[in-house]
Amino acid sequence: MSAGVGVDLENLWIRFGDFVAVRDANVHIKGGDFFSFLGPSGCGKTTILRAVSGFLEPSEGNVLIGGNNMKGIGPNKRPTALIFQNLALFPLMKVWENISFSMEIAGASAKERRKRADELLDMIALSDQGDKLPSELSGGQRQRVAIARALCAEPDVLLLDEPLSALDLKLRQHMRTELREIQKRVGITFIYITHDQGEALTMSDDIAVMRAGVIDQIGDGKTIYNDPATAFAASFVGENNVFRGKVLEVNGNEALIRTNRSGDLRSRISTANLGKLAVGDDAMMFIRPEALDLAPTGTKGENFVTAQVTHEEFEGNTFNIFMEGDGGKEIKVAIPNHGQSFDDHTGQAMTLEYEVDNAVAVPAGELAAE
Amino acid sequence: MNNSIIRISIWVYLAIFFIYLLGPLVIMSITAFNSPSFPRATPWECLTFEWFSALFQDERILNGIKNSILVGIGTIILSVSMGLAGALMLTQIWPKLRATYYTIIIAPILIPGVVLGISTLVFWDRINRMLGLGADSFLSNGLFLTIIGQSTFIASYCMLVLVARLQRYDLALTEAALDLGATHAQAFRKILLPFMRPALASAAVLAFLASFENYNTTTFTFGEYPTLTIELAQKVRYGITPAISALAFMIVVLTVFAALFNEANIKRKEVIAKARKEGATVGDVTSGVKLPGFFTGNAAAITLVVFAVATIAVIGTATVYSPKQCIANVQEQKRLETQKRIQELRDQRKRDAEAAGQAGGATGAAKPSNNSGFGGVFAPGTLQGGDQGTAPADDAGSSNNSGFGGVFAPNNINGADN
Numbered sequence: 118m119s120a121g122v123g124v125d126l127e128n129l130w131i132r133f134g135d136f137v138a139v140r141d142a143n144v145h146i147k148g149g150d151f152f153s154f155l156g157p158s159g160c161g162k163t164t165i166l167r168a169v170s171g172f173l174e175p176s177e178g179n180v181l182i183g184g185n186n187m188k189g190i191g192p193n194k195r196p197t198a199l200i201f202q203n204l205a206l207f208p209l210m211k212v213w214e215n216i217s218f219s220m221e222i223a224g225a226s227a228k229e230r231r232k233r234a235d236e237l238l239d240m241i242a243l244s245d246q247g248d249k250l251p252s253e254l255s256g257g258q259r260q261r262v263a264i265a266r267a268l269c270a271e272p273d274v275l276l277l278d279e280p281l282s283a284l285d286l287k288l289r290q291h292m293r294t295e296l297r298e299i300q301k302r303v304g305i306t307f308i309y310i311t312h313d314q315g316e317a318l319t320m321s322d323d324i325a326v327m328r329a330g331v332i333d334q335i336g337d338g339k340t341i342y343n344d345p346a347t348a349f350a351a352s353f354v355g356e357n358n359v360f361r362g363k364v365l366e367v368n369g370n371e372a373l374i375r376t377n378r379s380g381d382l383r384s385r386i387s388t389a390n391l392g393k394l395a396v397g398d399d400a401m402m403f404i405r406p407e408a409l410d411l412a413p414t415g416t417k418g419e420n421f422v423t424a425q426v427t428h429e430e431f432e433g434n435t436f437n438i439f440m441e442g443d444g445g446k447e448i449k450v451a452i453p454n455h456g457q458s459f460d461d462h463t464g465q466a467m468t469l470e471y472e473v474d475n476a477v478a479v480p481a482g483e484l485a486a487e
Numbered sequence: 488m489n490n491s492i493i494r495i496s497i498w499v500y501l502a503i504f505f506i507y508l509l510g511p512l513v514i515m516s517i518t519a520f521n522s523p524s525f526p527r528a529t530p531w532e533c534l535t536f537e538w539f540s541a542l543f544q545d546e547r548i549l550n551g552i553k554n555s556i557l558v559g560i561g562t563i564i565l566s567v568s569m570g571l572a573g574a575l576m577l578t579q580i581w582p583k584l585r586a587t588y589y590t591i592i593i594a595p596i597l598i599p600g601v602v603l604g605i606s607t608l609v610f611w612d613r614i615n616r617m618l619g620l621g622a623d624s625f626l627s628n629g630l631f632l633t634i635i636g637q638s639t640f641i642a643s644y645c646m647l648v649l650v651a652r653l654q655r656y657d658l659a660l661t662e663a664a665l666d667l668g669a670t671h672a673q674a675f676r677k678i679l680l681p682f683m684r685p686a687l688a689s690a691a692v693l694a695f696l697a698s699f700e701n702y703n704t705t706t707f708t709f710g711e712y713p714t715l716t717i718e719l720a721q722k723v724r725y726g727i728t729p730a731i732s733a734l735a736f737m738i739v740v741l742t743v744f745a746a747l748f749n750e751a752n753i754k755r756k757e758v759i760a761k762a763r764k765e766g767a768t769v770g771d772v773t774s775g776v777k778l779p780g781f782f783t784g785n786a787a788a789i790t791l792v793v794f795a796v797a798t799i800a801v802i803g804t805a806t807v808y809s810p811k812q813c814i815a816n817v818q819e820q821k822r823l824e825t826q827k828r829i830q831e832l833r834d835q836r837k838r839d840a841e842a843a844g845q846a847g848g849a850t851g852a853a854k855p856s857n858n859s860g861f862g863g864v865f866a867p868g869t870l871q872g873g874d875q876g877t878a879p880a881d882d883a884g885s886s887n888n889s890g891f892g893g894v895f896a897p898n899n900i901n902g903a904d905n
Binding site: 194205208209219221222270 | 660666667670673677
């Protein structure tokens, strides 16, 4: 199989009239990687994908595939294959004809096409479904046919535009694993578009977090989750509690932040902002719900937060406590369920503690919409 | 109780509706098999097939059919391709221009056919002259002009049909094809065209029918290629014969055949699709009486076969049956009747003359009785012993008790000319 062809975006700008869909994107995607663009709908991630596949010419900047500039090269001449959001299987063709469409274009005989289609059908575990129409398959089967069809073209880069969004939860989780396995088997570069951070985190080698046409952060899943570069990345990827305030002092990679409601709290400064966050700056501090723990009520300190409980809920694997937070947001605490008894604390004040290393401070910025 | 009134009125309404819709066709079909030379259903005289043979011996009608088919095929090719181009343009044009574009492209439907016909003629004549070509050039050829003229508005119909299907087309399919290495031409041919096939077939049928029945536009453009409608119109001017009913009957039968065949085909596909879904072969679906798979749950197919058998029976009868004896009988009967009536008239006149002699001057008081709807105004014999020139027409005229008093019967014209 292919050794893996890298994709580079250099100073990529894409405008539609006055609207800037993508603003100065610079991304290096290593060959053979599973790379995700993660962002809310309308952030320009699909636009980037269309620019890579050739359906859209960038307004400025370049798309390089395997080091070759793709300017002026149409989608049918690029070594990419796109899996569409709605899959776009040809409704009038049988499954095997769908899969081998790229070979038909290349002029292969029906026998060769059938043989290759059967191989791919074996790979996606749909061996005897080749003579059905796409409409006779289930959602997950169609999904796999779309992947087989794209792989049949032997692309260097496979582009996936939210292909799992139409599936139900169970199937989606199953397909995540399957996609990742297929990617490892064929060894080509996958570029994956999603607004689902769970998909991005579980499957990707690297993730680019996008907000309104701007790439906020690029890194692997752990980095993105634990060490967000911006307030948006911190609030969009996973659940997070925000504490707003001003930087009171900076010691090495830690900062003391005077928060609006919860007193002075100590936090780690995210790696990307080391040296940038100065005393007196507006800052935001984020602590994950699972990083908060109950402490004896009334304890004071630089890693203790006291607030009123507004309501509680039982989620199965966790007990969730919601407390009055900053700027209309609630503080969520997730306590793992070990079968312990759990009292209703609604209306009472409670104190929470956290480890300073689990809190991360970034410059104040836009939060992700909920 | 109220309910049953409503139900009855619905049935009555339906009956009226279908009589209105199909009555003329039924009457016309009957006249094709009746022997009188003026098309009529009553009184029934003799079953005859002579009007069909008369039809097939009529060079002009046959030529008209041939021209109609040629024009129809040309119009299908031109209109469907222009309609498809227009429909594609409509879905891809800049959204702000779409409404304007739509209005422009629909306009030919709203313009009277006469105007389209004249303007086609004038326009191509201009072009012909500009190019310095003679009157016998291709551009002034009747076939070319008729196809072009009809297509100006039939293409719009086709576009409407095609747009409806095209709106359900997912552009991502074309993109997927391009992405998999197809050129734009390949994507069009392998993905879009197969998707459009049902609509293209409908548009082609529509184009052919619209072309076949067109008169307004064609009447200006046909030149040396009169189509069937033109020929019929010209024929009717000189009097209508049941041969035209025979033609109408054949067109009706062909249409019904085509419709039934199409319906049967659709049903068959449904049955097969259902069987496929249930994982059974088509043959397994039937229980009890073992019908061939084609008929399973397929009323249309059964009707079609019954219809076909009936047609074959009729044709078979036609080749064997000879209405000569019947016609001879009817003629004999008519002759007797006519003689009787002439006799009656003579008696009447004699009596009238006597009465006039007696009553002096009270002439018009007692008109002779006549069973025609127009009180005999057309019967020349009633013109009080009018001039001798019309006397020979008496025979034909009086044997005709139709509402039109025989004005359409060609014999009458001959008679009047005498």
